[in-house]
Amino acid sequence: EPEVTQTPSHQVTQMGQEVILRCVPISNHLYFYWYRQILGQKVEFLVSFYNNEISEKSEIFDDQFSVERPDGSNFTLKIRSTKLEDSAMYFCASSWAGAYEQYFGPGTRLTVT
Protein backbone atom coordinates (compact mmCIF):
# COMPACT_ATOMS: atom_id res chain seq x y z
CA GLU A 1 0.00 0.00 0.00
CA PRO A 2 1.44 3.42 -0.93
CA GLU A 3 2.39 5.64 1.97
CA VAL A 4 3.67 9.10 2.78
CA THR A 5 7.23 9.14 4.07
CA GLN A 6 8.98 11.83 6.07
CA THR A 7 12.59 12.55 6.95
CA PRO A 8 14.16 12.93 9.38
CA SER A 9 12.12 11.20 12.06
CA HIS A 10 13.65 13.45 14.71
CA GLN A 11 15.42 16.78 14.28
CA VAL A 12 17.11 18.69 17.06
CA THR A 13 18.11 22.27 16.35
CA GLN A 14 19.11 25.39 18.19
CA MET A 15 16.89 28.43 18.39
CA GLY A 16 17.40 30.72 15.43
CA GLN A 17 18.59 27.98 13.09
CA GLU A 18 16.89 27.05 9.83
CA VAL A 19 15.40 23.61 9.42
CA ILE A 20 13.98 21.81 6.42
CA LEU A 21 11.55 18.96 6.92
CA ARG A 22 11.11 16.62 4.00
CA CYS A 23 8.20 14.58 2.78
CA VAL A 24 7.52 12.28 -0.12
CA PRO A 25 3.75 12.28 -0.75
CA ILE A 26 1.90 9.46 -2.46
CA SER A 27 2.88 9.69 -6.10
CA ASN A 28 -0.45 10.29 -7.81
CA HIS A 29 -1.90 12.67 -5.23
CA LEU A 30 -2.47 16.28 -6.14
CA TYR A 31 -2.85 18.08 -2.79
CA PHE A 32 -0.17 18.30 -0.15
CA TYR A 33 -0.38 19.51 3.42
CA TRP A 34 1.60 20.22 6.53
CA TYR A 35 0.11 19.92 10.01
CA ARG A 36 1.75 20.11 13.38
CA GLN A 37 0.98 18.78 16.83
CA ILE A 38 2.55 20.25 19.92
CA LEU A 39 2.94 17.59 22.60
CA GLY A 40 -0.39 16.90 24.27
CA GLN A 41 -2.30 19.29 22.03
CA LYS A 42 -4.48 19.14 18.93
CA VAL A 43 -3.33 18.48 15.40
CA GLU A 44 -3.20 21.92 13.74
CA PHE A 45 -3.33 22.73 10.04
CA LEU A 46 -0.44 24.78 8.69
CA VAL A 47 -0.68 24.89 4.91
CA SER A 48 -2.08 23.22 1.82
CA PHE A 49 -0.36 23.18 -1.55
CA TYR A 50 -1.81 22.49 -4.98
CA ASN A 51 -0.60 23.08 -8.52
CA ASN A 52 2.72 24.42 -7.26
CA GLU A 53 1.28 27.09 -5.05
CA ILE A 54 -0.15 27.55 -1.59
CA SER A 55 -3.92 27.11 -1.67
CA GLU A 56 -4.60 27.80 1.98
CA LYS A 57 -2.59 28.63 5.09
CA SER A 58 -3.32 29.14 8.75
CA GLU A 59 -2.34 31.98 11.06
CA ILE A 60 0.49 29.82 12.34
CA PHE A 61 2.09 29.77 8.89
CA ASP A 62 3.78 33.14 9.07
CA ASP A 63 6.77 34.54 7.17
CA GLN A 64 9.12 32.18 8.98
CA PHE A 65 7.55 29.23 7.18
CA SER A 66 7.75 28.27 3.54
CA VAL A 67 6.92 25.23 1.45
CA GLU A 68 8.32 23.96 -1.76
CA ARG A 69 7.92 21.09 -4.17
CA PRO A 70 11.39 21.17 -5.70
CA ASP A 71 10.88 18.15 -7.94
CA GLY A 72 8.17 15.68 -8.84
CA SER A 73 8.37 13.75 -5.60
CA ASN A 74 9.50 15.82 -2.61
CA PHE A 75 7.51 18.35 -0.59
CA THR A 76 9.40 20.39 1.98
CA LEU A 77 8.62 22.66 4.91
CA LYS A 78 11.25 25.22 5.83
CA ILE A 79 11.35 27.15 9.06
CA ARG A 80 13.81 30.01 8.62
CA SER A 81 14.60 30.92 12.21
CA THR A 82 13.28 28.41 14.68
CA LYS A 83 11.78 29.37 18.02
CA LEU A 84 11.33 27.27 21.13
CA GLU A 85 7.58 27.18 20.48
CA ASP A 86 8.16 25.53 17.08
CA SER A 87 8.96 22.32 18.94
CA ALA A 88 6.29 19.88 17.80
CA MET A 89 5.53 16.87 15.67
CA TYR A 90 5.18 17.92 12.04
CA PHE A 91 3.01 15.78 9.81
CA CYS A 92 2.94 15.83 6.05
CA ALA A 93 -0.20 14.61 4.28
CA SER A 94 -1.41 14.18 0.74
CA SER A 95 -4.70 13.52 -0.97
CA TRP A 96 -6.68 13.55 -4.17
CA ALA A 97 -8.25 16.89 -4.88
CA GLY A 98 -11.25 17.55 -2.66
CA ALA A 99 -10.89 14.35 -0.67
CA TYR A 100 -11.61 14.09 3.04
CA GLU A 101 -9.28 11.11 3.07
CA GLN A 102 -5.84 12.55 3.60
CA TYR A 103 -2.90 10.23 4.01
CA PHE A 104 -0.56 11.28 6.80
CA GLY A 105 3.10 10.49 7.15
CA PRO A 106 4.71 9.24 10.36
CA GLY A 107 5.84 12.72 11.33
CA THR A 108 9.06 14.52 12.14
CA ARG A 109 9.62 15.39 15.77
CA LEU A 110 11.27 18.82 15.86
CA THR A 111 12.97 19.81 19.07
CA VAL A 112 14.23 23.39 19.35
CA THR A 113 16.66 24.04 22.18
Place this chain on the structure above:
Amino acid sequence: LAKTTQPISMDSYEGQEVNITCSHNNIATNDYITWYQQFPSQGPRFIIQGYKTKVTNEVASLFIPADRKSSTLSLPRVSLSDTAVYYCLPPRDFGNEKLTFGTGTRLTIIP
Protein backbone atom coordinates in the same frame (compact mmCIF):
# COMPACT_ATOMS: atom_id res chain seq x y z
CA LEU B 1 -19.51 25.85 10.14
CA ALA B 2 -20.78 22.78 11.97
CA LYS B 3 -19.01 21.94 15.23
CA THR B 4 -18.63 18.48 16.71
CA THR B 5 -18.78 17.30 20.31
CA GLN B 6 -17.53 13.95 21.52
CA PRO B 7 -16.49 12.45 24.87
CA ILE B 8 -12.97 13.28 25.97
CA SER B 9 -12.12 9.73 26.99
CA MET B 10 -13.48 6.20 27.19
CA ASP B 11 -12.24 2.93 28.61
CA SER B 12 -13.22 -0.52 27.44
CA TYR B 13 -12.16 -4.10 27.97
CA GLU B 14 -10.71 -6.23 25.25
CA GLY B 15 -13.25 -8.13 23.20
CA GLN B 16 -16.06 -5.65 23.76
CA GLU B 17 -17.80 -3.50 21.19
CA VAL B 18 -17.07 0.19 21.62
CA ASN B 19 -19.39 2.95 20.48
CA ILE B 20 -18.22 6.56 20.35
CA THR B 21 -20.92 9.10 19.70
CA CYS B 22 -20.35 12.50 18.18
CA SER B 23 -22.92 15.27 18.03
CA HIS B 24 -22.96 17.72 15.13
CA ASN B 25 -26.16 19.71 15.52
CA ASN B 26 -25.41 22.26 12.81
CA ILE B 27 -24.48 19.85 10.06
CA ALA B 28 -25.50 21.09 6.62
CA THR B 29 -27.52 19.13 4.10
CA ASN B 30 -24.55 18.22 1.92
CA ASP B 31 -21.95 17.65 4.66
CA TYR B 32 -20.30 14.29 5.21
CA ILE B 33 -19.23 12.91 8.58
CA THR B 34 -15.63 11.81 8.80
CA TRP B 35 -13.70 9.94 11.48
CA TYR B 36 -9.96 9.66 11.94
CA GLN B 37 -7.84 7.59 14.30
CA GLN B 38 -4.45 8.50 15.77
CA PHE B 39 -2.21 6.00 17.49
CA PRO B 40 0.41 7.30 19.92
CA SER B 41 3.35 8.94 18.13
CA GLN B 42 1.79 8.46 14.69
CA GLY B 43 -0.03 10.61 12.19
CA PRO B 44 -3.83 10.57 12.00
CA ARG B 45 -5.41 7.93 9.80
CA PHE B 46 -8.72 8.10 7.99
CA ILE B 47 -11.12 5.45 9.27
CA ILE B 48 -14.53 5.99 7.75
CA GLN B 49 -16.89 8.52 6.24
CA GLY B 50 -20.63 8.55 5.84
CA TYR B 51 -23.61 10.64 4.88
CA LYS B 52 -26.60 8.74 6.26
CA THR B 53 -27.76 5.40 7.68
CA LYS B 54 -24.89 2.94 8.02
CA VAL B 55 -21.45 2.55 6.52
CA THR B 56 -19.17 -0.39 7.27
CA ASN B 57 -15.58 -1.17 6.35
CA GLU B 58 -12.89 -3.50 7.63
CA VAL B 59 -12.09 -1.21 10.57
CA ALA B 60 -15.40 0.15 11.85
CA SER B 61 -19.05 0.93 11.28
CA LEU B 62 -20.60 4.35 11.25
CA PHE B 63 -24.23 4.82 12.19
CA ILE B 64 -25.99 8.04 11.28
CA PRO B 65 -29.64 8.58 12.28
CA ALA B 66 -32.15 10.20 9.98
CA ASP B 67 -31.77 13.68 11.49
CA ARG B 68 -27.97 13.47 11.04
CA LYS B 69 -27.38 15.51 14.19
CA SER B 70 -25.15 12.80 15.60
CA SER B 71 -23.14 9.81 14.48
CA THR B 72 -21.77 6.75 16.25
CA LEU B 73 -18.50 5.09 15.43
CA SER B 74 -18.64 1.42 16.34
CA LEU B 75 -15.52 -0.69 16.81
CA PRO B 76 -16.33 -4.41 17.05
CA ARG B 77 -14.45 -6.62 19.53
CA VAL B 78 -11.68 -4.20 20.39
CA SER B 79 -8.15 -5.27 21.18
CA LEU B 80 -5.28 -3.50 22.93
CA SER B 81 -4.10 -2.22 19.55
CA ASP B 82 -7.28 -0.15 19.22
CA THR B 83 -6.02 2.16 21.96
CA ALA B 84 -5.91 5.51 20.18
CA VAL B 85 -7.52 8.91 19.88
CA TYR B 86 -10.60 8.96 17.66
CA TYR B 87 -11.61 12.19 15.98
CA CYS B 88 -15.01 13.11 14.62
CA LEU B 89 -14.17 15.86 12.16
CA PRO B 90 -16.40 18.81 11.44
CA PRO B 91 -17.22 19.34 7.79
CA ARG B 92 -14.97 21.70 5.93
CA ASP B 93 -15.97 25.07 4.61
CA PHE B 94 -16.66 25.05 0.89
CA GLY B 95 -13.43 25.37 -1.08
CA ASN B 96 -11.21 24.52 1.89
CA GLU B 97 -9.02 21.46 1.96
CA LYS B 98 -7.81 21.60 5.55
CA LEU B 99 -8.95 19.16 8.19
CA THR B 100 -9.81 20.54 11.62
CA PHE B 101 -9.00 18.24 14.51
CA GLY B 102 -10.50 18.73 17.94
CA THR B 103 -9.34 16.96 21.08
CA GLY B 104 -11.00 13.71 20.02
CA THR B 105 -11.92 10.78 22.22
CA ARG B 106 -9.02 9.01 23.89
CA LEU B 107 -9.98 5.32 23.90
CA THR B 108 -8.06 3.09 26.28
CA ILE B 109 -8.47 -0.66 25.98
CA ILE B 110 -7.95 -2.57 29.20
CA PRO B 111 -6.66 -6.14 29.09
